[in-house]
Amino acid sequence: MCGIAGCINGAGIDVDLHSLVGKMNDLAHHRGPDGEGVYEGDDFALGHTRLSIQDLSDAGHQPMTYLGRYTITYNGEIYNFLELREDLKGEGYAFHTSCDTEVILAAYAHWGDKCTERFNGMWAFAIYDSLKNIIFCSRDRYGIKPFYYSEQKGLFLFGSEIKQLLQFVAQRLPNYDILRDFLVIGLSEHTESTFFDGIFNLPGGHNLTYSLKDKSYEIKRWYEWPELSRPLLKDTDEHTAVDGYRAELYRSVSFRLRADVKVGTCLSGGLDSSSVAGVASHHLDNGDNFTAIHAKSTETKFDESNYAAEVAEKLRLNLEVVEPTFADFLKTIDDVVYAQEEPFGSYSLVMQYLVMRRAKELGIKVLLDGQGGDESLLGYERYYASYIASLPLMQRFKALLKSKANSRLSMFEVLAYQLYFRLAWIRKWRLRRKCKLLSDAFIGDLGWVDRLARSSSSIELLQEQEMQCTQLPHLLRYEDKNSMACSVEARLPFLDYQLVERSLRLPGSLKVKNGWTKYILRNAVAKLLPASIVWRKNKLGFNAPENEWLSKHKAEMREAIKSSKILKKVTRDAPAIDSLDGRLLFKFYSVAKWEERFNVQAS
Secondary structure: OEEEEEEEEOOOOOOOHHHHHHHHHHOOHHHOEOEEEEEEEOOEEEEEEEOOOOOOOHHHOOOEEEOOOEEEEEEEEEOOHHHHHHHHHHOOOOOOOOOHHHHHHHHHHHHHHHHHHHOOEEEEEEEEEOOOOEEEEEEOOOOOOOOEEEEEOOEEEEEOOOHHHHOOOOOOOEOHHHHHHHHHHOOOOOOOEOOEOOOEEOOOOEEEEEEOOOOEEEEEEOOOOOOOOOOOOOOOOHHHHHHHHHHHHHHHHHHOOOOOOOEEEEOOOOHHHHHHHHHHHHHOOOOOOOEEEEEOOOOHHHOOHHHHHHHHHHHOOEEEEEOOOHHHHHHHHHHHHHHHOOOOOOOHHHHHHHHHHHHHHOOOOEEEOOOOHHHHHOOOHHHHHHHHHOOOHHHHHHHHHHHHHOOOOOHHHHHHHHHHHHOHHHHHHHHHHHOOOEOHHHHOOOHHHHHHHHHOOOHHHHHHHHHHHHOHHHHHHHHHHHHHHOOOEEEOHHHOHHHHHHHHOOOHHHHOEOOEOOHHHHHHOOOOOOHHHHOOOOOOOOOOOHHHHHHHHHHHHHHHHHOOHHHHHHEOOOOOHHHOOHHHHHHHHHHHHHHHHOOOOOO
């Protein structure tokens, strides 16, 4: 929706706060090209750039002040704001706009910091409470919207993007712990730290309260995950469970169609994006005026365009197809590096970025997408290891056979997953062999692998970890940065908190059954989508033609890697770049491009 910025002068230094926050706004202009504002108080200033989605009039301008006491800068959407507004009217609150920003302010005035428990949506905001002399900051349950913060030279800074804070960092250094976890294990966004030393994420489901009197802050978790050990529908029959899930999914999508601008959807042709498109089309009566955007791979084995076309024909959608070439990749990669602000591990982000750019060209300001379905409903094939381990011993062999039959995995791969994801020593051995280019001192003991193995012993532990730190957070970063770089708001129906909580507390037998992942979703949309989509076995999702691009780009990638001072510091004396596989080579290249674009120093 927007970009936020803030600066608190905690040390009483001589600084022009209005000008400083204005520059932070400029660096987030792409997030909010429709308006800009700064509110300055004693020793602090709040900034905002606006992407108009609800109430397109000037009444929605931010920073917004309410009752003469509360001032907010806010990024996101509260989808149940209409219902909350009626509740608050009943409590005597008056409203002068039709946007959700004013509802947040009234909710905070009435419920205080407990207001977040009533919000259904995505957000990152800061509210100045002049009576309490605090700035209350909050991030949504799953961290869909970003909130970065840092302390530099007596200033406490926060914003929607890292680049807003970097201008205050004297020397830009990498966080080598995060860099190691990314290069070796493939993790990012799994802790509060970013790739930049001294710049942090406020975790999803947390609040940060800054006392302007004491010049100090505290961070507290406000969202507690549901008790996954007690399934919600343990004794409910399958038919009732499917009906209940379907009703929640339809409500979630209907909430995310609330907008005063044009709405479209991403469509890979996979189950999740097709389900979102199908439900949205249902709510709109037909898809004649509803646009879906698909990224087609020029590499045949990654091409899903036939699936997307089948869905579009069934739902009567306007299907827009982008088909990026290698030349498009070369033109776009620097833009994606700048948008993402931190290294990333796949060519597919270029495909996603070009989908968002096409949405902007079509005048689509809101784009639905399917993130969150896999994590909440055991959609990834690597989850078979935890699922099978959770079954009684006598049922495991049958589950192995069914997993092989109803997925793209061979029996060898199904068995290998059991060992690789559950036995830490096997995974560590393989990662060390794969990353032999990196020095032993840099790789360290790979403690995160032990944690990953422990979580694989339980579906409940696995899902909680995947959604909180090891899988979903980095996908949300990719989605937010790519969409907002193109001034497009991405909305994610599978991450409606009521739908997520229902999904997480379903028994495993409704998430994986007879080897079918996301079993309950397949049944919930079985009458809506073609059977070839509902019962697809292969999972891709905007995959780039990486083999083609890699073969054409390898020489340039080698040169970038060789020029990286950061990579020289963490690799062996005589690095053999040709020993890297394609995925690891791209990660090294991504680090080198990040280092160059943001002028990151090795030490």
